[in-house]
Amino acid sequence: MELRHLHAFLAVAEELHFGRAAKRLQMAQPPVSQQIRQLEKELGVQLFERNTRSVRLTSAGESFLDPVRAVLDGIDVAVHAAKAAGQGEYGRVTVGFAGASSHETLPLLTRAVAAAHPGIELVLKGQTYADVALSRVAEGSLDLGFVRLPVTQPGVEARVIDEEELICALPSDHRLAGRSRIPVAALAEERFVSFPAGAGSSLRDAMVKACEEAGFTPRVLQEAPDSHTILALVAAGVGVTLTLTSCQHIQQTGLVYRPLAGPAVRLQAALAWRKDNPSAALRTVLDVARTALPTP
Structure with missing residues (x-):
């Protein structure tokens, strides 16, 4: 059983006409009829009663219809979620912070991300002191860290957010x-x-x-x-x-x-992240941070 079989079944079930179903699927009618026969053979039941004048669902076809809609709707949701995650609209970003100094800047970032991109979850790791946060960003166990300059770890980028x-x-x-x-x-x-x-x-x-x-x-x-x-x-x-x-x-x-x-x-506070971190959600958070926490 393949997705094309389910799409063919749904089109015929909703149109109750092989010609209109084929047009909707942008294909010729014989392949649609063939896919329905393959599906019925796979299931071992007849899904449609058809003759030269009409097509209607059998009781098996009616029982099959709603689950097929649910499957195809679920696939659409999965495709949308994958595309959105790839564009940075969904995902999780782990953030390390500590100290009273981040109590002013962190809420500005979390609120801005929640308002602009509610599909992104910020996982906050408290009592992660600056040096520890920097080490964890460098090793990849944190996506983003509130740190202090200087940042000398290879592959780690930083932007000053406060002095x-x-x-x-x-x-x-x-x-x-x-x-x-x-x-x-x-x-x-x-x-x-x-x-x-x-x-x-x-x-x-x-x-x-x-x-x-x-x-x-x-x-x-x-x-x-x-x-x-x-x-x-x-x-x-x-x-x-x-x-x-x-x-x-x-x-x-x-x-x-x-x-x-x-x-x-003077001590400079900064956000730090790995340059090669592949997370699209992280890139989105960094874009938001440029406005919410501008470099002074």
């Missing part, structure tokens, strides 16, 4: 809270709260680098997996931290933010 500055967060009753700007060197004897070491956090790396350039290694006495928890610990007086300007929307009693003295330490 942030390193700032200090400290308890409101801290001895330095009254200053308008905090020299990093003034934090040398402080206890720090930060992301776990080795978790792939670019923010922790930037904090350590800034402290080392100021002449000391930060004493991280408490670690937490996200900026909200880190800043809650700072507000509780556990220690201080260096965070990003994008985190200033996190407001808690007992917490203050102060810019750093000296030249600004």
Whole structure:
């Protein structure tokens, strides 16, 4: 049994005339009659009662009709889905992100994709720190990652979507809270709260680098997996931290933010993806991102 047999059956069943069915199928009448005979032989039943004046369905033909319509409709849906997926209208895109900084940019992207291309599903992988996200994009287990520059992995492309500055967060009753700007060197004897070491956090790396350039290694006495928890610990007086300007929307009693003295330490946030990723849905998401998250 082949699809052409089903198309021939449906045409004859709906037209109840071999000539009109052949015209609808854009073929000669003898091949249509032959296909119906082949189908009946395959099924072992007679589908039509026909004579020189009329054609009508048998009870077997009537029972066969609706399932055949369902099969052919299903094939049409499958063909449409395949074409749409090939054009980037359907599909799944896995996205890795972490930290409070992505809490502003990520919703802009997800809402824009949902509005423009509802057939694309974004599978969000939280607590995927920048370095980890970049590694997973490079190995192919993530389609898209919220990362930090520089991006040096071969085959990985990136586009900047935001630029942030390193700032200090400290308890409101801290001895330095009254200053308008905090020299990093003034934090040398402080206890720090930060992301776990080795978790792939670019923010922790930037904090350590800034402290080392100021002449000391930060004493991280408490670690937490996200900026909200880190800043809650700072507000509780556990220690201080260096965070990003994008985190200033996190407001808690007992917490203050102060810019750093000296030249600004800037971090660039970016989207990263593999250049050879074949996903058409990913290309569609990247097109949406150019408008939703333009390069500053």
